[in-house]
Amino acid sequence: MKSIKIKSNGSTSGNIRVAFATSDLENIDSHFGSAKQFAVYEISKESTTVCEIIKIDTKDTDLTVELLKGIDIVYFTNIGAIAAAKIINNGIFPIKYKETVSIEEEIKKLTDMLNTNPPPFIKKIIEKKAA
Template identity: 80%
Template sequence: MSSIKITSNTSGEGMIKVAFATKDLENIDSHFGSAKQFAVYEISKSSINVCEIKKVTEKDTDKTVALLDDIDIVYFTNVGAIAAAKLINSGIFTIKYKEVVSIEKEVQKLQDMLNTNPPPFIKKIIEKKVA
């Protein structure tokens, strides 16, 4: 799949759970509404864990949003307005890339952010989980 180093997270540090809409498990390359699967990662300052692949069994926005109910951030190449609103209302932060982006690069970027100066939305996610 990739060369991501997987370690365990026992230090109690803040962790974010991220889903990537993907066709090939290597890239962010799917529209939210037509995604057949999401690769799910847990990312902290010291660890990156591939958790699971969430499969979308039927094309239903509400069911797909419910499938991602434990996710903090979801990435995709596009999303419809109604689906975006449902994700945001469910407390899931959305990130859209117009071009295909490597999941590995994005995961590394997120971990680098956690280790330097995370943007306010990531700080908020971590604070919510610790509280």
């Protein structure tokens, strides 16, 4: 397993780090356990930056969770119960979509939420980072 760092602005207050299970870097279209890669973005009220692409070479839930440490939210199309428990226990908020969803559209939703009235789970993430 390896991670390819593309660009990083460093974490600042109010930013959230989000990973998307994706096969094409455009859509949330992969099951957590069989994802070959995760696109990681740093999202704030003002900007969105691609931070890294985490490549998954081996199907190993523990190693995948380890690579995702520092991520606030992870999106996927499905996840097993044990894997879900492991990411939650590592402070990562899971979001499951049954159908393929555009990463760009989801980033727009998150940015809109940050700029208006974020739901409680996002407020909690931001408060945790500010502490």
